Amino acid sequence: MTKKSATSERDSAKVKQQLYTDAYFEKGHWGLKIWQTLVAIFGWICVIVPVVITVTSFWAAYDPKIPHLWSYNEGIFEIKFIGIILLFAFVMVWLFAVGMTIIQNRKRDRVVEQWPTFNPINQKKRETALEKFMDERFGDEEFRHNVRTYQVKPEQNLDTDQIHDLYEKHDLNDLDD
Incomplete structure (x- = not known):
């Protein structure tokens, strides 16, 4: 047997691995099989007999031909x-x-x-444009993440719609391409 075929047999054995066992369905265990079968039959009798008695008694209340087991x-x-x-x-x-x-x-x-309600490719381009804008305005990303304190100069403040305008400008540039 080659090494490759031995590996594939081991892999197929892993796939076929049984994750549970039931002694009832294995060979042998006759005492267990007889006991569980008797318990199952007794359980079904305990379900079927009251249902049959109830149905026939209810039916007998309306049809005199059916024998009355009880008629309260x-x-x-x-x-x-x-x-x-x-x-x-x-x-x-x-x-x-x-x-x-x-x-x-x-x-x-x-x-x-x-x-999706947004274009993932367009979203990535917007993120790149925003990163570039922030790098120009506030310094590179490493500086922004590692600086302990930073005072924003008045000319660095963002206008209310500046990022929105940046996105629109960026989207219009994409249309021109």
């Missing part, structure tokens, strides 16, 4: 009450899900499909 008026009323509560809960969840879907779709149409 309070029980029938309670089943109807729980049914109404579950129906209300279902309607509320449905309204919430539909409402959130509509909101998210509108948000996606408004925001996500407009991204």
Whole structure:
């Protein structure tokens, strides 16, 4: 076996590495398999039997052909009450899900499909132009970052829209190129 094929086999073994184990599905462990199967069957019986008794008793209240396991008026009323509560809960969840879907779709149409809202190439050119402007006005970047105190001279103060004007001037120069 060559070194290259041994390496590729090791890499494929890493990819196929199993991150969990379950003794139920391994060979052997018959006691565990029998015990877990019996517990699962018992659990399903504990779910299915009450549901069948409740459904047949509710159905028997309206159809005399069905055998009555119990026929308490309070029980029938309670089943109807729980049914109404579950129906209300279902309607509320449905309204919430539909409402959130509509909101998210509108948000996606408004925001996500407009991204990016700036041109990354243009943004980089603007940053370069601003850096050049700051270097001319206040000194190079190393000086600005390492100086302990600095007093700005009155002629160095920025006008209100000076950076905005710099960007517009820079963008117009890009159009001329």
